Amino acid sequence: MALSTSSGKSLFPSFLYLLLLVLVSLFTFLVFNQFDYSQSSEADSTAVYAAPDSNFTHVWTAPSDWRMMYLKSEEKELVVYGRELIAHTSEYLGPKGSVKAISNGMNCQNCHLNAGTQPWGNNYFAVQSTYPKFRARSGAIEDQVKRVNDCFERSLNGQALAAESKEMRAILAYIKWLGTDVKKGKSPKGSGIFKLKGLKRAIDPTKGAEVYASKCQSCHQADGSGVLAENGESYTYPPLWGPHSYNHGAGLYRMSNFAGYVKYNMPLGANYEKPQLSDEEAWDLAAYVNSMPRPGKDLSKDWPNIAKKPFDHPFGPYADPFTEEQHKYGPYKPIKAWAEKHK
Numbered sequence: 001m002a003l004s005t006s007s008g009k010s011l012f013p014s015f016l017y018l019l020l021l022v023l024v025s026l027f028t029f030l031v032f033n034q035f036d037y038s039q040s041s042e043a044d045s046t047a048v049y050a051a052p053d054s055n056f057t058h059v060w061t062a063p064s065d066w067r068m069m070y071l072k073s074e075e076k077e078l079v080v081y082g083r084e085l086i087a088h089t090s091e092y093l094g095p096k097g098s099v100k101a102i103s104n105g106m107n108c109q110n111c112h113l114n115a116g117t118q119p120w121g122n123n124y125f126a127v128q129s130t131y132p133k134f135r136a137r138s139g140a141i142e143d144q145v146k147r148v149n150d151c152f153e154r155s156l157n158g159q160a161l162a163a164e165s166k167e168m169r170a171i172l173a174y175i176k177w178l179g180t181d182v183k184k185g186k187s188p189k190g191s192g193i194f195k196l197k198g199l200k201r202a203i204d205p206t207k208g209a210e211v212y213a214s215k216c217q218s219c220h221q222a223d224g225s226g227v228l229a230e231n232g233e234s235y236t237y238p239p240l241w242g243p244h245s246y247n248h249g250a251g252l253y254r255m256s257n258f259a260g261y262v263k264y265n266m267p268l269g270a271n272y273e274k275p276q277l278s279d280e281e282a283w284d285l286a287a288y289v290n291s292m293p294r295p296g297k298d299l300s301k302d303w304p305n306i307a308k309k310p311f312d313h314p315f316g317p318y319a320d321p322f323t324e325e326q327h328k329y330g331p332y333k334p335i336k337a338w339a340e341k342h343k
């Protein structure tokens with residue numbers, strides 16, 4: 001083996017040299033890669049955090065329609081009818097409704113956007129998974145029939161739908177369908193209404209009126225009455241106050257619900273990824289719209305335990321020393337702090 005003995009000495013150092021080269025290049029690769037990486041992540045992070053509201057991932061969505069083929073045909077028919085009732089309530093159950101005249105002409109979908117499937121658009125994702133549940137407003141365990149009728153009697157300022165009616169069964173079948181993949185007891189990300197951070201100051205109807213004139217009035221009108229569709233049966237732009245709007249007992253009459261709803265859904269076209277209102281604008285709009293006249297409701301049986309009234313429930317008596325005025329318009333921070341201390 002002449003080769004190995006004669007060139008052994010010169011092969012060894014060149015092997016070391018090669019090893020060194022590999023190590024050096026590995027080192028530079030790592031350093032540059034590191035450098036590069038930190039550069040690009042910095043660039044990404046400014047892109048992402050410049051608009052924190054678009055930084056939502058893994059937001060829940062409704063099951064796709066094609067999966068309905070796994071339902072029994074009667075069940076599927078109910079689900080589809082239920083969705084139709086949510087989207088076009090007034091055609092069936094409004095003042096000129098083809099089934100029964102029991103509500104004010106609004107559609108459930110006016111507030112539960114895209115038939116209750118829009119993330120943070122007051123969707124129904126967590127209804128099947130969390131009902132029946134105890135609700136402090138009634139002081140009782142409520143099932144879905146009761147909850148749906150709450151909206152008929154308050155949000156649609158109308159009358160309850162019989163539990164055994166085809167319409168109620170259809171609405172419940174649709175709600176069940178939307179909850180198909182949601183585990184019992186869970187509220188998936190994007191459920192219901194967004195909880196907007198509170199302001200330090202009291203919310204301000206005067207400021208809200210200015211925002212309303214520039215960003216809402218074109219559709220909902222200066223007198224808040226909305227615009228009826230040509231058939232006169234439903235609204236192109238639903239009313240925000242006045243005789244045809246939701247009543248004092250409705251969920252949207254609470255400032256936090258109104259502010260959270262409009263922040264991620266109004267003006268029309270805004271959503272959680274492209275909000276158009278600042279937090280202050282959303283709160284001040286709530287103050288303005290909910291200071292205008294609307295139908296009343298006997299609320300004497302609500303909140304049997306007054307200590308459970310939410311901070312923004314505007315009707316006394318209260319367990320705390322704050323006025324109705326402060327409960328309605330804030331500042332809410334002292335009210336929440338008091339409640340925290342007296343738990």
Ligand code: HEC
Nearest residue numbers: 106107108111126127147148151152155192246251252257
């Ligand atoms: C004027 C707006 C408005 C209309 C119209 C409306 N709702 Fe609601 N609904 C709300 C608000 C706001 C809430 C949440 C209230 C809360 O959390 O305090 C709600 C809550 C609900 C819930 C419970 C959701 C949950 O996750 O707990 C159901 C079910 C429901 N509505 C069904 C309906 C049905 C069915 C209709 C039509 C017959 C309807 N709503 C019409 C505003 C409305």
Ligand code: HEC
Nearest residue numbers: 109110111215216219236237238239240262266267268285
């Ligand atoms: C381009 C027209 C348009 C503008 C502008 C607009 N909205 Fe709406 N708004 C609608 C429509 C349409 C609906 C019903 C959505 C549906 O049925 O899918 C609605 C629904 C609502 C609802 C729930 C239903 C009700 O009548 O109570 C509220 C609250 C609301 N809008 C508040 C506002 C506020 C506050 C502004 C201003 C920031 C605003 N909207 C601007 C078109 C508009």
